Amino acid sequence: MTTTSLVRAELARLTATPLARLAFIALMIVPLLYGGAYLWANRDPYAKLDQIPAAIVNLDAGATLDGEHVDYGTDVTKEAIDGADFKWTKTGAADARSGVRNGTYDFVVTIPHDFSEHLVSAQSDDPTQAKLVMTTADTNSYLASTIAEQAGKTMRTAVAERVGKQAAKTLLVGLADVRDSLGDAVDGADQLASGTAKADTGAHTLADGTGQLSSGAAELASGTADLPSQTKQLDSGAQQVASGASTLASGLASAQQQTAALPSQTQQLHAGAQQLQTGLHQLRDQTASLPADSQKLASGASQVATGNATLADEATPFIEGVQQLSAQSPELVATLKPVVQASTVLTAEQKTQLLAGLDDLQAGSTKLGAGAGDLSGNLQKLKTGSAQVSAGASQLAEQAPALTSGIQQLSDGSDTLAAGTSKLAAAAPTLTSGISSAATGASTLSAGAAKVADGTSTLASAAPTLSSGASSLAAGAASADKGASSLASGLDELKTGSSKLASSLDEGRTKIPASNASERESQASVISDPVKVGDDNVAAASNYGAGLAPFFISLAAWIGMYALFLILKPISKRAITAVRKPLAVVFGGWLTPALLGLVQMVALFFIVRFALDLNVVHIGGTIGIMVLASATFAAIIMALNVLLGSVGQFLGLVLMLVQLVTAGGTFPWQTLPGPLAALHFALPMTYSVDAIRQTMYGGDLGAAWSDAGVLLCWLLGALLVSFVVTARQTRSRTLRDLRPSLIG
Incomplete structure (x- = not known):
């Protein structure tokens, strides 16, 4: 018997009676019903x-x-x-x-x-x-x-x-508002930097002027320090002169009556008159420039007082502005710090620089406020001291002409007195007229001495005020110089800080992109949904049913072969006994289910592709893998039957159930427990499922060829097992071989 005759004989046996034909047809459509019905029910559940x-x-x-x-x-x-x-x-x-x-x-x-x-x-x-x-x-x-x-x-x-x-x-609109506000802040910071630059220049000029004022006031205070004691001495001398002149006038009046002792007395009188004349001439020469000098002093002190008052009045708005700037700077810094810290466009280094600039601004403005306060107090002291000096100098200037006039009259009287005593001494006969002239001169001298005494008293009383005012002026000028220096230093720091603030604010503003309403709308859409998952499926199943198809096609192929072997004989015992050609017998026993499986797989493919409308990329490759899987499963189930008989038929069912779990047809095989994951790579249905996926979805054909190679190895291995068992049976039989099988 040949292989062809064995196939024909087996097919004839399956269709010999109506009941056999009905059973044959029913078993042939089992995989079609299983695969087609299940895939139909789950074709596209998500669409419903x-x-x-x-x-x-x-x-x-x-x-x-x-x-x-x-x-x-x-x-x-x-x-x-x-x-x-x-x-x-x-x-x-x-x-x-x-x-x-x-x-x-x-x-x-x-x-x-x-x-x-x-x-x-x-x-x-x-x-x-x-x-x-x-x-x-x-x-x-x-x-x-x-x-x-x-x-x-x-x-x-x-x-x-x-x-x-x-x-x-909302965030983007806020950022746009912040950007606009930063623009205004930049403009304000530029104005602040410009104003502080001008104020810094004026402060340095003020510091230079107050330095010169302090130096001049110190010299004035030094020059007027001894003035009170000198004027007291002058007043004391003038009082003595006035007293002497009065006594002299009284004496001369008595002398007019007492001329008897005139010769001896006139000699003494002439000597005293000459001494008095010499002293008064020296006093006149020393006080000749006193009116002009005191007038210059009064004029200078008045100008200093006026200038200091003007300086104090004009500096007051500036000092108040500086103090207001110092008071408002913490609020400005406190307002800007959160904006800088909350910015998402500034780098950490930029935020640090900007915050450091704000801290420098606050420190400089605080120091500036303190210096401005000190300057204000010092200017008031300077104003008060210079006013006192001006008042004393004016009083001195008013009394100086009277003092000079009195000294001049006293000098003139001494000249007259000297001339009279000279004549009195030289010419006794003219004693009466000389004494009369001397009496007149003495009266004039007494009057002048009285005026001198009044002037020196006034001068002595004004001198302490003048000295005290000069000292106050020197102290106020020194304090003003210190305050002006502190103001200049504070304005230097403010100038640096405001320039850094303007630069940092401008840099921060440029980091915030400008945008309009439409741009913000687009930006908000991207921010709220920043990631869009693109569809770049290199091998896509058309729907849920297509995703399950490779698994259920493989199961249908196994179930179809398992059902056929319920009525098919794995090998012909008659052929083993009569022909004794194990290869032909094995090939004939396998070829019958393989051909029937081919019919089943082609019919199932048409159901999948056309009845269910599941997309298939490589039609020929998919049909080829389906047929190869069916033939491989036929060889495996035949080998189990040849080797173990009805037990092998049962093991075919068990093996199907194991592969149902390990093939990875529904969930990824990586989710399987360890032992089942190991079986995933050992059993053939794994490779039929993967190969059908590759050809059906348009995947890697190289992987499909590799899977087909594994299936082919299973096919040849199963046929080899069947051949070995059949070859043994052609040589001898065992009692188990003669025992009738449960499947006929």
Whole structure:
């Protein structure tokens, strides 16, 4: 018997009677029913999610955002119902919960009453997370619950995108306002820098002037320090002269009556008159320039007092401005620091530099305020001291002419007295007239001496005031010089800090991009949804059914072979006994189910491709892998039957169940427990599933060829086992070989 005759004989046996033909046809369509019906039921379940009953409960009370009422719960409810992804029903909380329990709804989405309130809190100082409550019951369907979870995530993502976009728009508008405000701040900082530069120049000029004033006031104080004691001595001498002149006048008046003792007395009188004349001439010469000098002193002191008063009055607004600037600088710095710290466009180094500049500005303005306060006090002291000096100098200037006039009269009287005593001494006969002239001169001398005494008294009383004013002027000028120096130093720091502030603010402003409303709208859309998942599937299944097809086609091929071997004989015992050609017998026994499997696989392919409309990229390759898998499974089940008989037939069922778990047809094989994961690479259905995926989805044909090679190795190995067992049976039989099989 040849292989062909063996195949014909087996087919004839299968179709010998109507019942046999009916059984044959029924077993032939088993894989078609299994694979086709299951894939038909699961062809595209996600396209019919709108038939899944679901309820939505909106309890949201709304909230207020930027002065307007918002109700995100109503928006979410409307979008869900309009989207029609599920068969939504808007209902109450009690009905929804009972509906989930009794199966009316597969799941319920509940929007809490504070949903909008929590969402708008994202733009406040105390943000809280909003929640959507998903109610499910796995008694309805576990997969429905899983789908509901995905629906909840989709709703959450949509709400997050909307709220995120609104928050991003608010942030971008705030940044635009900050940029505009920084522009104004930059302009103000530039003006501040310019003003402080001018103030710094004026402060240095003021410091130079107050330095010169301090030096001159110190010299004036030094020069007038001895003036009180000198004027007291002058007043004492003038009082003595006045007293002597008065005594002289009285004596001369008596002398007119007492001329008897005149010769001896006139000699003494002439000597005294000459001494008096000499002293008065010296006093006259020393006090000749006193009116002019005192007038110059009064004029200079008046100019100093006027200048100091003007300086104090004109410096007051500047000092008040500086103190106001010093008082406002902490607030300005406190306002700008949060803006700098919250900026998202500045680098950390830029923020550090800008904050350091603000700290320098605050420190410089504080020091400037303190220096301005000291300067104000010192200017008031200078104003008071210079006014006192001016008053003393004016009083001295007023009394100096009278003093000089008195000294001049006294000098003139002494000359007359000297001339008279000379004549008296030279010419006794003319004594009466000389004494009379002397008496007249003595009267004049007495009057002048009295005036001199009055002037020196006034001068003595004004001298302490003048000296005290000069000292106050020197102290005030020194304090003013110190304050002006401190002011200049503070303005130097303020100038540096304001320039750094202007530069840093301008640099920070340029880091914030300028944008208009449309640009901010686009930016907010990108910020709220920054990542879009692109579809770049190098090998895509057209739908859910196509995704399961490789697994169920492989299972259908195994089930088809298992069912056929319920009526097929693995090998012909008659052929073993009569022909004794084990290779031909094995090949004939395998070829019959292989040909029937080819018919099954081609028919199943047409159902998958055309009846179910599942896309297949490589049609020839897919049919080839299906046929190869069916032939391989036929060889494996035949080898089990040849080797173990009916036990082998049962092991074929067990092996199918193991591969149902380990083939990785539904979940990735990496999720399997360790022992099952090891079997994944050992059993043939793994490679048939992977090869059909590669050819059906347009994947790696190299991998498909590799999988086909593994299947071919299983095919040849199974045939080799069958050949070895059959060859042994052609040589001898055992009692087990003669025992009838359970499958006939």
